[in-house]
Amino acid sequence: MKKALFASPQDAESAFYEALTKADLDAMMAVWADDDDIYCVHPNGARISGVESVRESWRKIFASGQTLRFQLRESQTVQGMMLSVHSVYEHVTIAGETRPRGPMIATNVYLRTERGWRMVAHHASPVSEPAAPTVDDSPPSHTLH
Amino acid sequence: MKKALFASPQDAESAFYEALTKADLDAMMAVWADDDDIYCVHPNGARISGVESVRESWRKIFASGQTLRFQLRESQTVQGMMLSVHSVYEHVTIAGETRPRGPMIATNVYLRTERGWRMVAHHASPVSEPAAPTVDDSPPSHTLH
Numbered sequence: 001m002k003k004a005l006f007a008s009p010q011d012a013e014s015a016f017y018e019a020l021t022k023a024d025l026d027a028m029m030a031v032w033a034d035d036d037d038i039y040c041v042h043p044n045g046a047r048i049s050g051v052e053s054v055r056e057s058w059r060k061i062f063a064s065g066q067t068l069r070f071q072l073r074e075s076q077t078v079q080g081m082m083l084s085v086h087s088v089y090e091h092v093t094i095a096g097e098t099r100p101r102g103p104m105i106a107t108n109v110y111l112r113t114e115r116g117w118r119m120v121a122h123h124a125s126p127v128s129e130p131a132a133p134t135v136d137d138s139p140p141s142h143t144l145h
Numbered sequence: 146m147k148k149a150l151f152a153s154p155q156d157a158e159s160a161f162y163e164a165l166t167k168a169d170l171d172a173m174m175a176v177w178a179d180d181d182d183i184y185c186v187h188p189n190g191a192r193i194s195g196v197e198s199v200r201e202s203w204r205k206i207f208a209s210g211q212t213l214r215f216q217l218r219e220s221q222t223v224q225g226m227m228l229s230v231h232s233v234y235e236h237v238t239i240a241g242e243t244r245p246r247g248p249m250i251a252t253n254v255y256l257r258t259e260r261g262w263r264m265v266a267h268h269a270s271p272v273s274e275p276a277a278p279t280v281d282d283s284p285p286s287h288t289l290h
Contacts, residue, residue, distance in 0.1 A: 039221060041252070041270065043270075046272050047219070047234070074192070078254065078256065078266065081227055082226055082227070083225035083227070083228040085254050087266065089192070107254075109223065109252075109254075123232075125186065
């Protein structure tokens, strides 16, 4: 199978959300590093580690048949030579629904490999607080850890 | 103020959880990089960015007066030269309660700075699924993204 090479973490991130939108499992797994240390935390979920388990988790999600649209906002990056950490708000709309679901916040980690930049970690969680910042960036109050 | 130098990401991580347990705000902020790009996602929360906002969020948490105990399990690391990404299950017990709360999963990111390894990102989320893997590592079913 011909695998895509991603020249930048941003290229890998674009391919990740495109694969999610298209529910394309092969395209999704082409974004991930071929490594047992990769991990994925779906919203409210436990950690899933390794290529086979990560693939199986996406297969089940894609098998649900829902078509998702993602609007990404407020991307923020910490960039190293070999690793790149992106934080992004995911505003998800499910096809057939008129209003977006509450936002998710995702931490996406990319590794520079011999085959280009690949995802090594995806940690997504729902933002269930009121007043998540979208235009107003004043800090909301927090009482939980 | 004398600031600690952390020789490894693990040293910084140990100091982070010690500061949390002691509700020591200065010790907590000594772990974080002095950088506007740092960010923190508390469980169920929105993203908080920058030193001042991150500090204020911990101040409010510590002001609640709860004493927390953390048991860390199943640590997993992706290590680069300048960045280190740790995933860890946090089993939290609140003083006065006999049973631990449901586990959290945290992604902790450390940056190698001129002043040693420092935290640049903390993203924690509750694991609300049943059957979070602790001994059995078979993947749980997922229907959400």
